[in-house]
Amino acid sequence: MTTDVTHETQDVQDTPELSGTPTTNPALLDWVRRTARLTQPDRVVWCDGSQEEFDRLTAQMVATGTLIPLNPSKRPGSFLARSAPGDVARVERRTFIASRRREDAGPTNNWREPDALREELDGVFTGSMRGRTMYVVPFSMGPVGGPLSLLGVQVTDSPYAVVSMRTMTRMGSEALAAITEGTAWVPGVHSVGMPLVDDLGRTRPDVAWPCNDLKHVAHFPETREIWSFGSGYGGNALLGKKCLALRIASAVAREEGWLAEHMLLVKVTSPQQRVFHLAAAFPSACGKTNLAMMRPALPGWRVETIGDDIAWMRPGPDGRLRAINPEAGFFGVAPGTGWSTNPTAMEMLREDVIFTNVALTDDGDVWWEGMTEEPPAHLTDWRGNPWTPDSPTPAAHPNARFTVAATRCPSLAAEFDDPEGVPVDAILFGGRRRTTAPLVAQAGDWSQGVFAGASISSERTAAAEGAVGELRHDPFAMLPFTGYHVGDHLSHWLSMRDRVEHLPAVFSVNWFRRGEDGRFLWPGFGENARVLEWICGRLEGTAAARHTPAGLVPAPGALDVDGLDVSPADLAELLSVDAAAWLAEADQLERFFAPFGAKLPAEVRDHLALLRYRLDPPTGGDLSV
Ligand code: OXD
Numbered sequence: 001m002t003t004d005v006t007h008e009t010q011d012v013q014d015t016p017e018l019s020g021t022p023t024t025n026p027a028l029l030d031w032v033r034r035t036a037r038l039t040q041p042d043r044v045v046w047c048d049g050s051q052e053e054f055d056r057l058t059a060q061m062v063a064t065g066t067l068i069p070l071n072p073s074k075r076p077g078s079f080l081a082r083s084a085p086g087d088v089a090r091v092e093r094r095t096f097i098a099s100r101r102r103e104d105a106g107p108t109n110n111w112r113e114p115d116a117l118r119e120e121l122d123g124v125f126t127g128s129m130r131g132r133t134m135y136v137v138p139f140s141m142g143p144v145g146g147p148l149s150l151l152g153v154q155v156t157d158s159p160y161a162v163v164s165m166r167t168m169t170r171m172g173s174e175a176l177a178a179i180t181e182g183t184a185w186v187p188g189v190h191s192v193g194m195p196l197v198d199d200l201g202r203t204r205p206d207v208a209w210p211c212n213d214l215k216h217v218a219h220f221p222e223t224r225e226i227w228s229f230g231s232g233y234g235g236n237a238l239l240g241k242k243c244l245a246l247r248i249a250s251a252v253a254r255e256e257g258w259l260a261e262h263m264l265l266v267k268v269t270s271p272q273q274r275v276f277h278l279a280a281a282f283p284s285a286c287g288k289t290n291l292a293m294m295r296p297a298l299p300g301w302r303v304e305t306i307g308d309d310i311a312w313m314r315p316g317p318d319g320r321l322r323a324i325n326p327e328a329g330f331f332g333v334a335p336g337t338g339w340s341t342n343p344t345a346m347e348m349l350r351e352d353v354i355f356t357n358v359a360l361t362d363d364g365d366v367w368w369e370g371m372t373e374e375p376p377a378h379l380t381d382w383r384g385n386p387w388t389p390d391s392p393t394p395a396a397h398p399n400a401r402f403t404v405a406a407t408r409c410p411s412l413a414a415e416f417d418d419p420e421g422v423p424v425d426a427i428l429f430g431g432r433r434r435t436t437a438p439l440v441a442q443a444g445d446w447s448q449g450v451f452a453g454a455s456i457s458s459e460r461t462a463a464a465e466g467a468v469g470e471l472r473h474d475p476f477a478m479l480p481f482t483g484y485h486v487g488d489h490l491s492h493w494l495s496m497r498d499r500v501e502h503l504p505a506v507f508s509v510n511w512f513r514r515g516e517d518g519r520f521l522w523p524g525f526g527e528n529a530r531v532l533e534w535i536c537g538r539l540e541g542t543a544a545a546r547h548t549p550a551g552l553v554p555a556p557g558a559l560d561v562d563g564l565d566v567s568p569a570d571l572a573e574l575l576s577v578d579a580a581a582w583l584a585e586a587d588q589l590e591r592f593f594a595p596f597g598a599k600l601p602a603e604v605r606d607h608l609a610l611l612r613y614r615l616d617p618p619t620g621g622d623l624s625v
């Protein structure tokens with residue numbers, strides 16, 4: 001057994017008391033000690049977040065084959081990781097919410113009784129780090145010490161998770177220093193679940209991407225803990241992201257009166273230099289990163305990035321909802337990101353990136369579907385096999401990712417690091433819908449906006465396991481991320497009315513509507529600025545709208561389509577609300593809401609009834625009186 005004892009490294013067997021650690025916080029030391037006793041690593045390393053540490057860990061992963069260094073003249077400071085083929089996405093079936101009462105987890109979560117789950121976890125974590133190093137990773141979600149931020153500590157036996165956490169959070173000594181005695185922090189235990197030494201002391205060789213077929217991504221919102229076993233991938237392994245910043249934080253937010261949501265955050269500046277901050281919720285892999293980094297096709301408009309995935313929004317002292325992006329980097333979907341769709345992201349990805357499950361070019365660079373129009377003649381695909389354009393499978397996995405620091409983003413807003421956050425002017429809800437949902441519709445008021453958020457549905461993508469393309473309801477794009485009962489989530493949103501004096505306006509958007517011939521009716525990407533222009537016009541009271549049963553849509557002529565190749569018939573279809581399709585939607589929603597039972601807020605039920613009434617008013621009466 002190697003024993004590399006520095007002030008940050010302890011050999012567990014020899015120094016069970018973990019003396020000489022970079023913290024004296026007894027609760028933290030006690031938790032690290034207990035976790036080490038359970039998981040039995042060979043070593044414990046306290047991470048400081050330094051460049052030296054990053055270089056050491058990446059060199060180590062290059063040596064073990066976990067990382068492939070990319071050609072420094074093509075992609076400086078960058079690496080490619082290839083996951084095990086069975087560990088490529090979030091595992092929703094194995095994501096658990098433990099709560100004393102089943103009804104606190106609700107019908108959309110996999111509920112577990114806390115004691116039973118603890119026992120199960122004790123079983124799988126016993127000895128799970130044998131032969132490996134346990135890294136202690138202190139981090140802050142949001143600027144360290146900020147009034148909207150939360151602290152966490154992840155222990156993990158995955159150096160890939162460590163270096164990714166360094167990019168995705170404020171990780172290291174500064175966060176550790178903030179975790180003083182008595183300070184609240186969220187503990188997260190992560191193990192890839194492949195010990196190198198078994199119960200009988202027999203060793204086995206390591207592999208490039210260790211993981212386990214059995215996976216658990218477990219949350220205890222009541223005690224604010226996370227336990228993740230068996231996966232090294234993305235949201236399963238980088239515990240600051242979905243586990244802390246959404247599932248645990250949503251429960252904390254409910255208790256404390258704020259919102260932790262699956263939303264991008266942007267600053268939009270009009271040609272008149274008016275500034276608006278928009279938060280937008282879309283299900284995974286529906287273009288949040290593209291919208292967050294949009295280059296408006298309309299002259300004079302500017303979109304600057306604050307966040308691309310998560311927003312924490314608290315009532316501010318100014319009576320507004322103030323939002324931060326709690327993350328420090330972007331873990332974006334690579335396929336579909338290209339010079340024509342998201343040039344800002346392409347610039348951001350020039351250096352210092354960890355790519356996972358993309359293809360490797362023959363000259364040591366990366367490629368994925370949608371990066372360029374013409375694929376290279378020859379590649380090595382995400383599984384490490386030779387690939388040509390005639391190959392029957394994609395070169396990159398559809399959920400291939402890039403991990404890159406936010407500071408690399410050329411469109412990053414100066415407010416990104418502001419601990420006080422930005423005031424939110426509008427909230428957008430969207431999904432990937434071929435039919436039914438119009439390009440844009442404004443909710444009449446907050447409660448109709450909450451109904452719009454509750455009604456999001458979208459075609460499934462590759463970000464999670466499951467059949468791609470199938471329609472699923474995804475309220476607030478939080479279906480896999482709300483750490484408590486989905487019905488209580490709706491009530492909590494409604495209750496913001498009593499906490500925030502100047503509430504944001506709410507809009508629904510759908511960039512993905514198609515004609516009967518299957519063609520996209522709207523060009524999307526930079527042209528979505530036209531929709532943002534209308535939204536900002538609504539905020540300023542200058543853009544005209546017409547009523548439909550699904551909300552207010554642009555009045556004829558109010559959406560600027562000058563110079564666009566969108567025919568008047570296509571535009572009419574994009575803004576149409578088809579009564580038959582919406583009545584069918586209402587039926588589906590009613591079925592989806594049924595298991596919410598008594599937790600479905602009466603106001604949401606009323607909005608469903610009102611929607612039906614507007615779509616199909618009873619005949620025979622005079623509705624004008
Ligand atoms: C993500 C997701 O990784 O939503 O952001 O799946």
Ligand code: MN
Nearest residue numbers: 262284285309
């Ligand atoms: Mn996401």
